[in-house]
Amino acid sequence: MTHRQRRFGAGRSVLSLLVALGTLVGAALVGAAPAGAAAEWTQLATGLQYRQFDIYATAGKTHAHVLSVDLRDPRVRVELLYPGAVAARATVSGLATAQGAVAGVNGDFFNITETQHPGVQATGASVGPAIAQGRVLKAAVPDGQRFGPVLPPGTSTTDVFGVGTDRRARLGDLTLDGSVLTPEGRLPLGGLNQYALPVGSVGAYTSDWGSMSRGRATCGTDTDRAAPCSTDTHEVTVRGGRVVATADTPGGGPVPAGTTVLVGREAGAQQLRKLSVGSAVTVQHRLVAASASIPYRFALGGYPVLDDGLLLPGLDDTVSAVRTAVGIADGGRRLYLLALDGAVAYRTGLTISEVADTMRTLGSVDAFSLDGGGSTTMAARMPGTSSVAAVNHPAGGVERPVPNGIGVFAGT
Structure with a gap:
């Protein structure tokens, strides 16, 4: 039993989510696969990949954006995105651009x-x-x-x-x-x-x-x-x-x-x-x-939601929302960064227990919930572009300035 299992007790499982790897019809999302096709990983940089997919959950269909980060590659690192002061805020895309990150999510x-x-x-x-x-x-x-x-x-x-x-x-x-x-x-x-x-x-x-x-x-x-x-x-x-x-x-x-x-x-x-x-x-x-x-x-x-493959006991399974999370796999050598889409069509989102289950489905052993709602943002420099921009639709229509985030820095 791990330290965190001793702290939280045994986790409990919830109904696994049906993750559909096709994209939504009519969704104006960056890098979407053709309708009906399986979503493929898009290489953003060395050790960094991106994909998006639908999730059918309790409150309905939502849309997820995921970054896979390979920390085994020495050219890849993860750092704190922040605007140079604790009591200050900036957008995720702005923070990533200022610090030279290829991609990032809010914190x-x-x-x-x-x-x-x-x-x-x-x-x-x-x-x-x-x-x-x-x-x-x-x-x-x-x-x-x-x-x-x-x-x-x-x-x-x-x-x-x-x-x-x-x-x-x-x-x-x-x-x-x-x-x-x-x-x-x-x-x-x-x-x-x-x-x-x-x-x-x-x-x-x-x-x-x-x-x-x-x-x-x-x-x-x-x-x-x-x-x-x-x-x-x-x-x-x-x-x-x-x-x-x-x-x-x-x-x-x-x-x-x-x-x-x-x-x-x-x-x-x-x-x-x-x-x-x-x-x-x-x-x-x-x-x-x-x-x-x-x-x-x-x-x-933030707070943990998945510990050694088990959902933490007492996770909320009733309130659905747009959310951000990070998962850990391969003994801490791989990360999965998840940001849900805030477009009106998908804004029902996931419950916290569904977030934990989604991170486990992606391959995470441990997972951590970050700020959600209007703060949920994933930004990346997509192939063929020269700047970092939001790849999801923030729930407020524009990126919300946030105090920090997770930035991914990688070679090409």
């Missing part, structure tokens, strides 16, 4: 709206941990502060999909291990570049955060993201190991390189108020994997 769920907190601006920052090219960008928000569907039993915002320095893909979880050493003693660090901090904690913000306000971090609670913003807050700016500024409320604007801004709420704010300009402060942080000894080179958040 984690994110802080998309703040209707419950008047005057507070949504940050656009993602829910879960993020690592780019081996550098830790952020940690996970509390479970009750996440955006997206209800998490399956046994999962949390710390769950990640990623690729290790050994070039093998895997599922895991990453938790924050950090501290703030002050003249008054050592404080635990409750957050790193997060749009929401645990109640009573201190969070650190670096230049990776971006220029968005840090005020959202003190709104909501660990169990209710709509709860009012805290009125007990404090902020301390640290540079060169010393406090250089303090404020009663979280601020905004870029954090300069070599600078860390500490934001405290409730008990955390009370601890930070003990510091004054000139106080010595040392901030340390890292993300720790529960079971893997090989570091992640790239990782992002």
Whole structure:
């Protein structure tokens, strides 16, 4: 039994989906095979193939787009697509173009709206941990502060999909291990570049955060993201190991390189108020994997749906939607990236359990659900074209800007 099986318990199977490899009649989709013909893999680059097909599911017929990524090829790699800051967004095609990727899909769920907190601006920052090219960008928000569907039993915002320095893909979880050493003693660090901090904690913000306000971090609670913003807050700016500024409320604007801004709420704010300009402060942080000894080179958040060939127990089998997912096969050497089509004719989509079953049908042993709905996008540079563009129809009619994604980089 695998580590993840011990964590989640035995999975359960659902009715296998009928995957029809013909294309829909009249669908204006890139690279479609002739009506009635079997869908063939289209070679996009070395180690990277694409195809599309119909799925007949509970809510009706939907349409899937799939990328097959061969990580055994040394010319192929997978990296985090992101716009250079945690609290920023861009389209998948724009991110892929800017970073030189051949293809990609959208990534984690994110802080998309703040209707419950008047005057507070949504940050656009993602829910879960993020690592780019081996550098830790952020940690996970509390479970009750996440955006997206209800998490399956046994999962949390710390769950990640990623690729290790050994070039093998895997599922895991990453938790924050950090501290703030002050003249008054050592404080635990409750957050790193997060749009929401645990109640009573201190969070650190670096230049990776971006220029968005840090005020959202003190709104909501660990169990209710709509709860009012805290009125007990404090902020301390640290540079060169010393406090250089303090404020009663979280601020905004870029954090300069070599600078860390500490934001405290409730008990955390009370601890930070003990510091004054000139106080010595040392901030340390890292993300720790529960079971893997090989570091992640790239990782992002979401939640697992398939573990060692078994569907996780408790997956929703009633709500159908347009969705994005990633599957792992061949001992972590092959990926399947799935994005459903958001065109009106296919928008009924799949349930989460059907997504897991689809990924298993494709050959995945493990699978991970990513953000869906209007965020679901697959972009690629198709043969005969010179630019990366969406190959599915985003549900909103245009690509939605997202905080991150999975980018595939490959030789020709």
